[in-house]
Amino acid sequence: MSDLVVKRLPAESGISGWEAISRRCFPVRTLDGDIKADWLIIGGGFAGLSAARRLAKLRPGDRIVLLEAGEVAKGPAGRNSGYMIDTPHNLSSGEYSVAGEAETKAEIAENRFAIAFAAEAAAEYAMSARTFDPSGKINAAATERGMTLNANYGRSLKTIGEEHRFLDASDMREITGSSYYLGGLYTPGAVMIQPADYIRGLAAGLAPKVDIFEHSPVLKLTRAGRAWKAVSRTGSVTAPKVILGVNGHIDDFGYFRGRLMHIFTYASMTAPF
Ligand SMILES: Cc1cc2nc3c(=O)[nH]c(=O)nc-3n(C[C@H](O)[C@H](O)[C@H](O)COP(=O)(O)OP(=O)(O)OC[C@H]3O[C@@H](n4cnc5c(N)ncnc54)[C@H](O)[C@@H]3O)c2cc1C
Structure with missing residues (x-):
């Protein structure tokens, strides 16, 4: 070069x-x-x-x-938004992931390896649960379409033996304090970080x-x-x-010239947060 x-x-x-x-x-x-x-x-x-x-x-x-x-x-x-996810969250096709079962399992294994690496660093550098919170993740659904996608997602999780739990409207009200949601799908492996x-x-x-x-x-x-x-x-x-x-x-x-498209994404944080 x-x-x-x-x-x-x-x-x-x-x-x-x-x-x-x-x-x-x-x-x-x-x-x-x-x-x-x-x-x-x-x-x-x-x-x-x-x-x-x-x-x-x-x-x-x-x-x-x-x-x-x-x-x-x-x-x-x-x-960023702070989600360190283990299970991919592509629900667009109504399927668990765009890839087949083997690829999905490999992707989950890679994600878990990265989360374990981060967890080790968080422990060694005494980060608090405010910074590194192994809270799991809820896919919240506020519409019938969202409920259907969650049901499909749950079926796919079951196929590959991944732990998950469905939440109903009252569970969601209990967790969020809001009656906006019809239901949710909880998976335990994700970590929520305060990225900064x-x-x-x-x-x-x-x-x-x-x-x-x-x-x-x-x-x-x-x-x-x-x-x-x-x-x-x-x-x-x-x-x-x-x-x-x-x-x-x-x-x-000098790498990937002409093959990358730069995308800027923005997240917003509400005043109460
Ligand atoms: C709003 C938003 C929400 C997101 N939410 C999530 C999420 O919830 N979960 C998730 O997994 N991902 C999320 N992402 C994506 C995630 O933030 C990125 O994938 C991640 O930051 C990539 O890490 P990186 O180290 O590869 O690159 P970066 O974090 O971009 O770090 C690259 C660094 O290289 C530096 N750099 C560039 N050029 C030079 C140079 N010439 N000399 C010296 N330094 C240079 C830059 O200043 C930068 O600090 C989100 C991103 C955004 C913007």
Whole structure:
């Protein structure tokens, strides 16, 4: 690969509700100077920070550096809806999942592996149930169509032996305090996170072992002998191995060019929440 210039950087879109009610408890460090590392991770979302955690465990003697363009928790990893689901929630076809039974089971196994990884981090970094809540998930239904979809979903869950429980209108009233819902379908394996807290907790927990530099976008990536050199505004990192955790920005790094469509989604949080 020749020199690569990163032309587009993530745009900052203001403070999310999750960030507003989360407290940051570690200092912001920005890359200042030219450093060498064994590993460079680009991107401080779920992918980048999880890779850093795994590497720190597997290669405790290695120097791991992570460069984040903005600030941890300001990107999608800190401003999403917070569902870590084990069972896929594609109900559109009235079936359990778009894939067959084997693929669905494999997908559930992958999701559970990721949830177990996150649960281990949450325990190690003493995250509270407010941050990481293994609450399970309810698919609430407010219409007859929703009730039919839930019934189909339940049938598919039964086929592959997945635990689930139907809730009626009075159960839903008891749980939500509202008589809006006709019913629901509960599955126990999902975790609800406060995403800004979780991702900040992960970064804070890793900070003693991993050099995390924020406001340090990678602007250029070049091959320097047997290593890579990533250039930021006020410094550079040279490392033989680079892990890209930049989500859709990966096409700016030369991968999946012309094959990605960037989608921006927004969630809103009501005042009582
Ligand atoms: C409103 C909303 C709701 C969502 N709800 C859910 C949900 O409930 N459950 C779920 O599983 N998923 C949900 N998602 C999706 C989820 O947030 C993403 O899939 C997840 O954040 C992807 O993690 P990631 O680490 O791959 O990428 P990101 O979280 O996008 O992290 C990539 C990081 O790379 C950094 N970066 C990019 N370019 C550079 C560069 N040149 N130099 C340095 N750093 C760079 C970015 O600043 C960013 O912080 C939701 C997303 C949104 C927006």
